[in-house]
Amino acid sequence: MEAAEREAGWAGVREEVLALREAPFATRVFGAPKGFGHEFLLEAPLGEAEVAAAEAEFGVRLPSDYRAFLLDVGAGGAGPDYGLFPLRRDEQGWHWSDDHVRGDSALIGRDFLSVEERTRLEKEHDAREPVAADFPDDESYRAAFQAWDDEWERLEPEVTAGAVCLSHEGCGYYTWLVVTGPERGTLWFDGRAADLSLQPLTGDAGRLGFREWYLTWLDRATREAHGR
Structure with missing residues (x-):
């Protein structure tokens, strides 16, 4: 049919x-x-x-x-x-x-979320990505990067x-x-x-x-x- x-x-x-x-x-x-x-x-x-x-x-x-x-x-x-x-x-x-x-x-x-709201959420998170040059050593940079990555794990369900x-x-x-x-x-x-x-x-x-x-x-x- x-x-x-x-x-x-x-x-x-x-x-x-x-x-x-x-x-x-x-x-x-x-x-x-x-x-x-x-x-x-x-x-x-x-x-x-x-x-x-x-x-x-x-x-x-x-x-x-x-x-x-x-x-x-x-x-x-x-x-x-x-x-x-x-x-x-x-x-x-x-x-x-x-x-x-x-x-x-x-x-x-x-x-x-609308496409615009979803894009804004993702871009705002991307903009907060740590930059290695802003940290005194690799250990502190890796810790900041891990915290930033963990933040997305919490935000991702919002999408x-x-x-x-x-x-x-x-x-x-x-x-x-x-x-x-x-x-x-x-x-x-x-x-x-x-x-x-x-x-x-x-x-x-x-x-x-x-x-x-x-x-x-x-x-x-x-x-x-x-x-x-």
Whole structure:
């Protein structure tokens, strides 16, 4: 079923995804192979009460298309890249399950920074980088540099405040869904592992929302899994 033929909701999408497990070339789809990929598996959908509880804990209302996905398709699993990090609850509360430490749940309700604000934050930190010539010896310079580097470790979560890390592309690259502010509902590529800035994902109609992003992946994965 092509994306243009689907109704506005998510009816039938869970079944489409799960059916790809039996496709002849399923393992050729990036991020799907057994053992380290999503294997076209989906977690069970969440209930309305569960999603509402997570939203109350984070202090946000999730974008409607992603919220409906959690209710109708699954809490996580098969999807773009190596799949969607599942939204789960444990003794520490609600969180997106991830093998990597990405983001701070306490910051999800904060406003997502604009490009200008994010650039200013990074430039102000860069401007404070210690210069070796300003120190009497290597030891004092290294101590100052370490303190400056540690400061960025504390500031870095601010860059993605107001967003949820949804998937891992490999090599330290991630995709984030913005849940607060003017950019709410848009997806952003995180290439900071390669010293790239956070960039919005775009399509033919402009910045991508979750629904278009996911269904575009599903159409491509379906073609590849069937050798088309």
